[in-house]
Amino acid sequence: MIPVDETVTAIRKHVADWRAEGETIALVPTMGSLHEGHMALVDLALEHARRVVVSIFVNPTQFGVGEDFSSYPRDLGGDLRKLSLVADRVFAPTVHEMYPPGYATTVSVGGPAEELEGAFRPQHFAGVATIVSKLLLAVGPDFAVFGEKDYQQLLVVRRLAADLRLPGEIIACPTSREPDGLARSSRNVYLTAEERQVAPRLHQAIETAAEAIHNGSLAATAVEEAHQALLGAGFDVDYVELRNAETLKPVADQDTEPMRLLAAARLGRTRLIDNVPV
Numbered sequence: 164m165i166p167v168d169e170t171v172t173a174i175r176k177h178v179a180d181w182r183a184e185g186e187t188i189a190l191v192p193t194m195g196s197l198h199e200g201h202m203a204l205v206d207l208a209l210e211h212a213r214r215v216v217v218s219i220f221v222n223p224t225q226f227g228v229g230e231d232f233s234s235y236p237r238d239l240g241g242d243l244r245k246l247s248l249v250a251d252r253v254f255a256p257t258v259h260e261m262y263p264p265g266y267a268t269t270v271s272v273g274g275p276a277e278e279l280e281g282a283f284r285p286q287h288f289a290g291v292a293t294i295v296s297k298l299l300l301a302v303g304p305d306f307a308v309f310g311e312k313d314y315q316q317l318l319v320v321r322r323l324a325a326d327l328r329l330p331g332e333i334i335a336c337p338t339s340r341e342p343d344g345l346a347r348s349s350r351n352v353y354l355t356a357e358e359r360q361v362a363p364r365l366h367q368a369i370e371t372a373a374e375a376i377h378n379g380s381l382a383a384t385a386v387e388e389a390h391q392a393l394l395g396a397g398f399d400v401d402y403v404e405l406r407n408a409e410t411l412k413p414v415a416d417q418d419t420e421p422m423r424l425l426a427a428a429r430l431g432r433t434r435l436i437d438n439v440p441v
């Protein structure tokens with residue numbers, strides 16, 4: 164079985180041992196309940212580094228009041244089995260280890276954290292930035308791998324790592340999808356059988372809009388059509404937005420800027436997010 168460290172001291176020691184051997188190290192931060200999307204991150208980590216540490220920590224500070232922190236799917240035994248042949252160590256700290264009693268320090272982020280998810284989940288990216296900082300400082304990797312599935316998070320982490328000069332080059336992994344296009348997510352287990360049938364329409368809607376924009380359609384029209392398609396399919400739509408792929412600012416010139424189409428929508432009690440390049 165793959166070895167598990169529960170303390171910062173322990174993971175630091177093992178990483179230091181690898182370093183003394185001249186080995187490179189990649190970190191894959193996760194909240195566990197691992198699926199094929201996470202395993203794609205591990206595979207990409209192995210392409211960059213000799214040793215791979217996967218962290219498993221359901222980070223309480225990135226969940227808002229009334230969100231699913233207590234019901235978030237947890238399966239440490241299953242996760243360890245999935246990782247046993249592919250990763251080198253798991254870092255699975257307790258909440259007290261990462262947030263010592265009386266903790267009073269958090270990281271705040273602006274820039275790419277401000278809109279979209281930041282508007283709908285006000286404390287979310289501060290929680291993400293805080294835990295990612297702690298994990299990168301605990302492990303001190305050469306590389307850290309994040310998924311494009313959470314595209315805004317990826318940009319927030321890049322900004323954070325640059326601003327705080329955190330250790331580790333940030334590597335992006337493309338979104339892993341089910342055969343019908345639904346982005347893989349630990350939260351997909353919340354979907355009822357009926358909702359699961361509808362869920363791929365989120366990807367279909369933004370992919371259709373992205374193609375239309377690519378082919379010269381007016382962005383506002385294509386985005387509105389995607390929004391209407393989602394409402395028609397039964398989603399409650401939080402946003403469908405075309406943004407600059409590097410800054411996440413609204414697109415001023417759709418002929419010259421790199422663009423990303425991002426969406427968040429709810430089906431019953433499940434909130435789905437997805438994004439595609441344009």
Ligand code: AMP
Pocket residue numbers: 192193194195200201203204308309310311312313336337338339340346347348349
């Ligand atoms: P999570 O466990 O949901 O916090 O995700 C941990 C990491 O896996 C994050 O960097 C996510 O962006 C990434 N991830 C989650 N789902 C996918 C997916 N379907 N494809 C690619 N990366 C993913």
